[in-house]
Amino acid sequence: MNRWKFRRNTSRLILFLASLLTLIVILITGMSSYAITPDGAYLGKIEGTGLAIGASNSRDRKPATLQQKLRQNTILYVPGGNKPWAHLGFFQDAPLDSSGLLVKAGPSQIISEWSFPCSARGRFTIAWKKGSDRGCEAGVKLQSSSKKSGLPNNNLQASRRLLAQAEDEVTVVPTPGQSTIQTADNATGISIDVLVGDVRVKSAKNPGGRLVKAGERYNYPQDTITQIDTNPILNSPEMQEFLNPNNWSSPEIPQRVADGIAGQLGEMRTALGQGSPPVASNSGNNNNSGQSSLNQSPQRTAPQSTQPQPQAQNSSYTEGFCFIHNRGWWQLSTPSEPDECRDSCAGKTDCQTSGGRYLPDDQNQVLVSCEGYSQTFVGIGREPLSKALEAVSYPDNYKPSCTFRVIGSSPEPP
Template identity: 30%
Template sequence: MRPFKPITLVNLTLFGLLGLTSLLQASTPNASQIASLQGDRLLLQNGNQRPNPARVGNRLTNQSQALIVPGNNRSLARLAFVGGGQSYDGLLLQAGPDQQQTEYRFPCVIVGGKVTLSWRQGNNRGCKYGVHLSPGLSAAAPKQQQKPSATNKQLPQGTPENKEASLTIQPLGNDPILLRAVVDDDLQAIETLQGEVLIISAQYPEGLRLRSGERYFNLGDGQDQVEPFNPTEAIANSPDLQEFLNPEIWRESQLPAPVSQDINNHLIAFQDLNQNTAATDTPDMTDLSLACQAEVDFYLANLKATMGNTWRPPYPPSPGVWRTEVSYLLTKDGRVQNLQVAQSSGANIIDQAALSHVRTLEQRFEPFPSCYPYEALPVDNNFTVRYQ
């Protein structure tokens, strides 16, 4: 039994493109309300008027408004997106803290600095066609969005005209999403802590998919990479992320009661998701019977052989033997979780190629042996390149 079904990459590509939601219109919230502030000298600017101190409860409601968070590594602002009436529009945003100024422009634009974003579960959520990030510019009033055309249809309203060095983060699927992003003139970095997003940029006009536990880097010189990381450790090591995910922080705001309750449900979903993810941790293989263990071993042997035979590695940096070991959990529906480099080859280009190859074959695996009782199967794959 072969471990995955032969589906052509062309079909996979076409399926991905047909599945993308149209970007001809932006999903615009009615308002973004400031739920909490930290630090000093946070300003709210309306068009070309003199900026005023930002206050908890202030609402941004039109594209001439911008919230400016100073770059002092301690100031931040948390905003909740509000729909019509007293409804919650399914998006939480934190601007800062960072060493450079972070500017949020209503409705869906970030200029410079650092942001934390979270879309709630479901498809009814603000800025669902993307939050646009651009390197730091002057705190001028944002331009009005033009009527969508073939050249600007992928950009949210109020987008600065620095298209070559900017990108759009678009939520994918209906699962709750949590991510952090940093953008300035020399660096673009996005890490997806939960859920999946699509990065749309000049380099990736059709979008680059970024999954939970993956970090994207672009150093501004055309060189970029995606690498795995541990979301649980990232949250544990970040006090501002822990506060962001704490419902009590949002209850102390001046938000309407229905909005506060919906935010509470939004954040509880992350706790439930973490519990579900923990349930798919490495199963106890010692519980299997000898006959079932033999079936699983045969399944894994075929899987690893096919993975190795279909891999087309890049050229290593120098002659020699280069060996990368990756580990992951394969779920019953063919998804790959907790993908990481268990042992590096010493060449990042080889390590990244191995990770990408595993992702390429995702959801093309055949079902587990019928005797296997668990939801996920731990896999260790070795990828070796001999170059002389």
């Protein structure tokens, strides 16, 4: 009997020590993310229904509105589905300013929860500006929804849950440059796609963290890094919505914070080669032309046509492109079917498209024709398309009515 008690007490001691060690790991890799925290987060835009803000108790939740802010110990709940999502623009109080952290919660087939300030579970797009002292500078803790469990009813269950929790979460820490990631949560665990810059992912398996660079995906608990093609993500309608300043222009956001958000979005578009966006107004009208000023961009001249570059490997393989003008700004996408370009303006006013096909592995000549403006851009693959976008997107060179055509190929009609 004494030997059985000794073994039982020894097992409990080992479990306690393991839990204590796990708690130390959490303090180092997870809770350190609260060392630099934002003071709040404004809701820049809400889409869909069923979004709520409250505490962990469902009875305390209220429908999410643009008049609300996330503060300490509040959680944004985004229900599962293809439509519900929300933008969060983080800020600091003293002095009042944007804290350089932008987040899109959802859409996802499972519920997405952002626990203020720096914890999340579900699907998110997270962007940090270049620099330091940014919101959640020391990291965002991502927890797995698949292993969510109820409250423990004794110390042994509490220890086991603490151990399991540490094994099913990671902390994503930005590097000093710009960092943009997309996260997903499913039955196999957590995945993190790095779209811009790089991040360090810390976990119980790797307390020091693993560096994950742009174009790479990190999977946990597999602890693996694989290569991904970021172009479909960066050119997707979802990312264009994220980069559109009109989708962050709630009238509840103070002007200084809105200026900071618009500036960060402009830096992101420049880094992605998508040109500067038209600056938005935070008047609350998402159908504005996007030319009223939040911040004055420095004057730029339109990119000049490039000299023909050496021919790349000859190829007959083509991909689609689509220039879409909507709500006073241009965006460039790569649809797989011609109808996707034409249908982009379905049901929208003041919207136009111009699309066709280009050679992704060969030289292209892109002819841009606008009222009072015509230019040809030459380059390999997508490069001349990006330059054409820049030529009509800068605020001081903005052109609302244009057509884009790849010379020498057979573009689809706009």
